[in-house]
Amino acid sequence: MPDLLSVKNLKIEATSYPPGEPPKVVTLVEGVSFDLEKGKVLGLIGESGAGKSTIGLSALAYGRGGVRITGGEVLLNGRDILNLDRAGINEVRGRHVCYVAQSAAAAFNPAHKLGDQVIEASLRHGLMSREEARKRALYLFRVLGLPNPESFGERYPHQVSGGQLQRAMTAMALCPNPELIVFDEPTTALDVTTQIDVLAAIKHAIEETHTAALYITHDLAVVAQISDNIMVLRHGKTVEYGTTKQVIEAPREDYTRALVNVRQAKREEAGDQSGALLKIEHVHAGYGNGFKVLHDVSMHLPQGQTLAIVGESGSGKSTLARVITGLLPPSEGRIMFDGKELPKALKGRAQEELRRIQMIYQMADTAMNPRQTVRDIIGRPLSFYFGMSGAKKTERVKELLDQIEMGSRFLDRYPAELSGGQKQRVAIARALAAKPELILCDEPTSALDPLVAEGILNLLMKLQEETAVSYVFITHDIAIVRAIADSVAVMHRGRLVRFGAKSKVLSPPFDDYTDLLLKSVPEMEIGWLERVLKTRRMESAGN
Amino acid sequence: MNVKSIPISAWVGIVGIAIAVLCAIFAPLIAPFGEREIVGEIWLPAGGDFVLGTDNLGRDLLSRLIYGARTTIFVALAATVLSFALGMILSFAAAVMGGFVDQLFSRFNDLMMAIPTLIFALVVLAVLPQYLWVLILVMAVLDSTRVFRIGRAVALDVAVMEFVEAARLRGEGSLWIIFREILPNTLSPLLAEFGLRFAFSILFLSTLSFLGLGIQPPAADWGGMVKDNKDGIIFGISAALVPGAAIATLAICVNLVVDWLMKRTSSLKGGRGDA
Numbered sequence: 059m060p061d062l063l064s065v066k067n068l069k070i071e072a073t074s075y076p077p078g079e080p081p082k083v084v085t086l087v088e089g090v091s092f093d094l095e096k097g098k099v100l101g102l103i104g105e106s107g108a109g110k111s112t113i114g115l116s117a118l119a120y121g122r123g124g125v126r127i128t129g130g131e132v133l134l135n136g137r138d139i140l141n142l143d144r145a146g147i148n149e150v151r152g153r154h155v156c157y158v159a160q161s162a163a164a165a166f167n168p169a170h171k172l173g174d175q176v177i178e179a180s181l182r183h184g185l186m187s188r189e190e191a192r193k194r195a196l197y198l199f200r201v202l203g204l205p206n207p208e209s210f211g212e213r214y215p216h217q218v219s220g221g222q223l224q225r226a227m228t229a230m231a232l233c234p235n236p237e238l239i240v241f242d243e244p245t246t247a248l249d250v251t252t253q254i255d256v257l258a259a260i261k262h263a264i265e266e267t268h269t270a271a272l273y274i275t276h277d278l279a280v281v282a283q284i285s286d287n288i289m290v291l292r293h294g295k296t297v298e299y300g301t302t303k304q305v306i307e308a309p310r311e312d313y314t315r316a317l318v319n320v321r322q323a324k325r326e327e328a329g330d331q332s333g334a335l336l337k338i339e340h341v342h343a344g345y346g347n348g349f350k351v352l353h354d355v356s357m358h359l360p361q362g363q364t365l366a367i368v369g370e371s372g373s374g375k376s377t378l379a380r381v382i383t384g385l386l387p388p389s390e391g392r393i394m395f396d397g398k399e400l401p402k403a404l405k406g407r408a409q410e411e412l413r414r415i416q417m418i419y420q421m422a423d424t425a426m427n428p429r430q431t432v433r434d435i436i437g438r439p440l441s442f443y444f445g446m447s448g449a450k451k452t453e454r455v456k457e458l459l460d461q462i463e464m465g466s467r468f469l470d471r472y473p474a475e476l477s478g479g480q481k482q483r484v485a486i487a488r489a490l491a492a493k494p495e496l497i498l499c500d501e502p503t504s505a506l507d508p509l510v511a512e513g514i515l516n517l518l519m520k521l522q523e524e525t526a527v528s529y530v531f532i533t534h535d536i537a538i539v540r541a542i543a544d545s546v547a548v549m550h551r552g553r554l555v556r557f558g559a560k561s562k563v564l565s566p567p568f569d570d571y572t573d574l575l576l577k578s579v580p581e582m583e584i585g586w587l588e589r590v591l592k593t594r595r596m597e598s599a600g601n
Numbered sequence: 602m603n604v605k606s607i608p609i610s611a612w613v614g615i616v617g618i619a620i621a622v623l624c625a626i627f628a629p630l631i632a633p634f635g636e637r638e639i640v641g642e643i644w645l646p647a648g649g650d651f652v653l654g655t656d657n658l659g660r661d662l663l664s665r666l667i668y669g670a671r672t673t674i675f676v677a678l679a680a681t682v683l684s685f686a687l688g689m690i691l692s693f694a695a696a697v698m699g700g701f702v703d704q705l706f707s708r709f710n711d712l713m714m715a716i717p718t719l720i721f722a723l724v725v726l727a728v729l730p731q732y733l734w735v736l737i738l739v740m741a742v743l744d745s746t747r748v749f750r751i752g753r754a755v756a757l758d759v760a761v762m763e764f765v766e767a768a769r770l771r772g773e774g775s776l777w778i779i780f781r782e783i784l785p786n787t788l789s790p791l792l793a794e795f796g797l798r799f800a801f802s803i804l805f806l807s808t809l810s811f812l813g814l815g816i817q818p819p820a821a822d823w824g825g826m827v828k829d830n831k832d833g834i835i836f837g838i839s840a841a842l843v844p845g846a847a848i849a850t851l852a853i854c855v856n857l858v859v860d861w862l863m864k865r866t867s868s869l870k871g872g873r874g875d876a
Contacts, residue, residue, distance in 0.1 A: 383770055404769065412772040425763040429785040442771060492771075 062135060062237055062270050063094040063117060069129030070112050070121065070294075086112050086125065087294040092287075096237065097268040101281035101302070103317075104291035105507035106478075113291070114240045114274045116140075118155050119147050134238070152179035156231035160243040162223040166215040172226050173211020180234040191233065198229040201266050202259040221252035225259050232267055239264075240272045245280060249370040250534060250578040257283060257580075258591055276507060278317050279580035282306050283587040290314050306584060318582055320508045325519070327544045327560045334358040334394070335528050336365075336382070336496055341391035343381050351377045352388070355554045357547045361495070362526040366543035366560075368533060368575065374552040375532045379498050382530065383417060396495070413443045416489035420501040422481035426473045432459070432484055433469045439491040458487040461524075462517060479510035483517065490521065499531045503538065515542060536579045540564065548572050607861065614857030621851050625671040632664035637819045644830075644838045656840055657829050666847060669821040674851075676737055676816070677802035683741035684802075685795060688748025693779045695749075696756035707753065713746045719808065726814040736815060740805060744798055751794050755787040762786075789863050796859025800852035807848055823848050 070087040087109040094100050102110040112125060116132055119139045131138050139150050156179070159165040166175060176198075177191035186194065192211070199207035202225040215223060224244055231239045244260065245253040261284050264271055275281050281288060281302075288305040290297040290313065298311045309315045337358040344350035351374045359365040367375045380386040382393055384404035393400045395415070401407045419425035426435055436455045440446040446454060456466045462483040473481055482502055489497050499518070503511035519542060521527060531542060539546055539560070546563040548556040550571045556563050568576065577590050607615075624631060633652075634640050638660060645655040653662040691710075695703040713721075722739055729735045759765065765782050773782075807824025809815030816822040818829075823844040830841035 385766065385770070407772075409772045412770065417767065417770055419763045419767070421763065425767055427764045427782055427786065439771060442773070488767075 061093040061133075062096045063272075064133040064136075065093075065113070065116070065130065066091050066133070067130040068113065068116060068127070068132065070109070070116065070125060071128045072125045085294060087116075090130075090289075090291070090294075090296055092289055092299060094238070094270050094272070094287075097270055098287065099264060099271045099273055099285040101285035101288040102272060102274045102291060103276065103278055103281050103288060104297075105276060105509065107293070108291040109294035110274045110276075110291050111242055112294075114242055114272050115157075117238060117240055117272060118151050118157060120151075149183075152236075153183045153185065153234050154236055155238045155240065156234065156236040158224075158227050158231045158239060158241045158244050161247055162227040162244075163215065163220060165227060166223065168215050170214075171211060172213055172215060172218070176211065176226065176230040176233055179230070183234060185234050194233055194235075195229060198232050198263065199226075201263050202226075202229055203255070203262075204229075219252075221248055221256050224248065224256050228256075228260055228263060232263060232269065235267070236269060238270045238272070240274070242274045243276070246275065246277070250536075250580075251370060251574055253280075254578045254580075254587070254590065258587060260284065261587065277580065278306070278320075278508075279582045279586075282582060282584055283580065290317070302584060306582060316509060320512055325540075325542055325544075328360070328363050331360050331363065331545055331559055333360040335361040335396055336530070337394035338378070338382070339392050339394065341378070341381055341388045341393070343377060343386055343388040345386070350389075351552050352381065353553050354391075355549075355552075356391075357545075357554065357557050359496075359528055359530060359545065361528055362522070363544040364522070364529040364531055364542050365545050365547065366531045366533060366539040367547045367549060368536065368539055369549035370534060370575075372551070373549040375549050376500055377552075378549070379417070379500050379530070379532055382498060383415065409443065413439075413492045414495045415498065416492050416494040416496070417498045418482075418485050418489050418500065418502045421505055422478065422485045422502075423473070425485050426481065426488075428473050431470050431472055432476075435473075435484060436487045436491050439488060443492050454491070458491055461490065461521070462487045477510075478506050479513060482506065482514050486514075486517065486521070490525070490527075493525075494527060496528045496530065499529055501533055504533065504535065518542070536564075536576060548575065610857050611861035614854040614861070617850060617854030618858060621670050621674060621854075624667045625674045628668050628671050632661075632667045634661040634664040636660075636665060636668040636821050638664075644833055644836075644840060653843055654840060656826065657833065662826075662840055662843055665821040665826060666823070666844060669823045669826055669844065670847070672816050672820055672822040673803060673806060673824070673848075676733070676740070676822075677799060677806050679737045680740035680744060680806070681795065681799045681802045683737065684744035684748055684798065685791075687741060688745035689752045689791070691745070692749045692752030693756050693783060694775070696753050696760050697775050697778055697783070703753075706749070710746050710749045713743075714750075718743050718805075722805075722809060723812065723814060726809070731814075731817055733816075736806075736809070740802060740809075744802065744805075747798065748794065752787075752791065755790050756783050759783045759786045793859050793863040796855050796862075800855050803848055803852055 068087055068090045069085065072084050072086055073081050074084050075081050090113055092100060102113060104110045112122070115122065116127055119132065119142065121127055127140055132140050134150065134154060139147065142150065166172070173192070173195060176195045177188070180186050180191045180194070181188060195211055196207055199210050204210050204222060204225055218226065228244070241260070245256050248256060257280065273281060273285050285302055287300065288302050289299045290305065290311070292313055298305060298309065298314045305314060306318060309318055339356050341352055341355045342350065343352040355378060357365065367378060369375045377386065381388050384400065384402065384407055387402040395411070400411060433452070433455055436458055437451050440451050440454055455469065459466055459468060464480060464483055468476070468480070473484070476484065503514050506514065515538065518529065522529065531538070533539060543560045545558060546560050547554055548563065548571065555569060555571050563572070564576070577593070580586065639658055640661050641651065641655050641659050643655060643657055643659045645651055647654040651661050651663065653666065656662050656665060691706050695706040722743055725739050726736065729739070760783060765778060768778050768782050806815055806822070807827065810822050810824030811828040813828070816825050818825060826844035827841050833840050
């Protein structure tokens with residue numbers, strides 16, 4: 059049987075316009091070849107910039123702005139779709155090949171009902187009558203486990219949750235009965251507990267409809283659950299291509315091995331957790347007009363240790379960080395730091411109190427002034443808190459740059475000239491410059507590729523050993539918690555669900571929410587999804 | 602920045618502005634006749650001794666145009682700079698402090714904007730004594746309401762960024778936050794606005810002069826010159842169009858330069874061209 063999709067020696071280029079230089083042609087993808095049989099799933103995996111989305115879109119003969127497919131063949135049912143004219147391509151898109159985007163919220167038109175958008179492609183291509191299309195949509199809503207499938211199509215995109223929207227998008231792609239669907243990171247923007255439902259729904263729907271799929275993601279554990287074959291990409295080239303079993307269990311290349319083994323590190327927790335550098339006592343907090351976010355939250359953190367705060371989006375973990383920094387004064391309760399109560403509001407705090415607590419943000423991009431050089435960014439706390447200037451300041455900035463393993467050649471760079479990981483390192487150096495006793499880390503690695511994130515975590519651990527700084531580490535990733543925490547606080551809907559030493563919090567008996575959270579974290583193991591689903595009813599109606 | 606990277610359109614603008622500024626500075630040296638000197642018959646056609654002809658009183662049109670550049674550019678520039686100083690300080694303060702201060706400034710600004718600018722200016726200028734600085738001040742205050750609007754909008758966009766929050770957490774004062782964190786990141790839209798407002802200032806000043814409340818005769822200014830010569834148009838005499846063309850040309854030149862500057866500053870290192 060001939061392959062459904064056959065990509066041969068694909069080459070994709072784009073033109074970049076570096077400032078002050080002549081335009082340059084950049085090769086995004088080179089020499090990538092793969093075949094996909096009917097009804098099979100191929101996972102494309104790699105870090106950002108690896109070219110995985112670009113390859114995925116080439117299956118629709120599409121290049122994003124400025125991107126050109128300059129070489130190779132993309133054969134769909136033996137026909138090269140790269141050479142089709144406009145009408146021919148329109149015939150392929152939305153009929154033979156469909157696309158599921160990463161952010162369903164941005165991809166749906168907010169002005170139309172979901173049902174109309176789901177059946178639009180089928181009607182456009184004249185594949186079925188409106189009545190038939192409705193019936194098919196209803197069937198797909200059922201297969202995907204959407205709540206009230208009869209009336210679901212009557213809703214507008216803003217009336218359903220993110221997880222439901224992602225499934226509605228899958229329904230939209232499946233509706234015209236395509237032979238191939240390209241999934242572009244469909245679960246990346248979702249919480250872990252939602253991700254697992256969407257993943258299960260997608261897998262179920264693919265099996266039901268015998269559709270082939272290209273599944274693009276940066277998370278090897280996710281792709282292991284859903285695909286038959288995996289292709290690992292890096293810098294636009296194939297690193298490894300094989301069956302899922304082979305890639306996960308016996309990777310041939312070093313890079314793949316690193317991806318498989320990422321975050322396997324586990325840290326022994328500190329034995330004595332009695333002291334308290336930071337103590338949060340019965341804190342209630344909310345935003346204007348009586349909307350309460352935090353309810354009676356208490357926890358503490360001994361000096362030199364790491365407290366991880368885990369929870370999904372909306373659980374109040376970032377709000378808690380704002381309360382600790384004083385940006386959001388609590389309505390009740392108090393924050394004790396080093397035995398003394400901290401003034402509730404930022405304005406009431408002395409400079410010395412501010413110096414001792416520093417913060418690292420999730421998005422290093424927006425956390426640094428784009429018009430200041432690395433020297434200015436790291437140097438400001440030095441002159442502000444310690445009155446340093448001139449050569450002495452430069453000397454100290456260089457020291458800090460060495461500490462974050464970057465070196466003095468970065469002194470005069472702007473943030474825009476740094477990679478994601480480097481930016482986060484500079485943000486860490488800025489926090490360190492104040493010689494703080496506590497650093498609040500608000501998901502500092504969640505915007506980074508796994509290997510880069512691991513580097514940042516190792517750096518944070520090294521700095522803790524060197525300077526005995528304490529961390530409050532906010533994250534949604536249980537693997538990180540295992541790797542770095544001494545104590546753990548689990549938050550859900552603004553309440554503290556569980557708090558204590560890591561070994562205690564992460565071992566049974568569990569409360570319902572912690573159990574759900576722990577079981578939702580994808581593991582690098584084939585068949586994990588089925589195993590989890592067996593122990594847990596599909597509660598997809600809930601989210 | 603290198604000279605080669607400046608596009609032709611910007612060169613046109615730069616040359617135009619340079620000519621106007623040179624005329625303004627060296628007016629007594631360049632102008633063939635005096636500003637108020639009556640040198641011949643009224644409304645002589647262009648050519649001969651008088652390159653652009655003479656005006657409604659028999660003064661040399663070219664000389665008056667050159668002297669007029671002086672007043673027009675000086676007043677418009679002074680008013681624009683003042684209005685930006687005023688509008689930006691108030692709008693940034695409103696954006697950074699928020700709450701009551703923001704409400705107070707913004708609502709007062711709305712109140713000012715609710716009154717049609719031209720009528721407001723006419724009333725105020727008719728009441729106040731006719732000094733040049735009064736004119737500049739009135740123009741600046743009226744224009745600063747527009748600057749306040751855009752200044753507050755761009756500053757608010759930047760003020761919610763995390764690096765500003767980081768500066769607050771460090772304990773920085775409002776002045777540092779305004780001048781070091783927010784201002785550098787709002788320069789490109791404000792620069793564009795500056796060019797636009799300068800062009801509008803020239804037009805506004807010309808309007809006022811045309812209506813008799815701007816620069817007072819016999820001092821030359823472009824708007825006033827249009828007014829002086831407007832009656833000639835009925836007799837087919839184009840003297841009024843010459844200062845009008847000067848106003849239009851300068852406004853266009855300023856915008857050409859601002860367009861280029863905006864493109865350049867919108868990226869950190871030298872701009873990304875039109876791609």
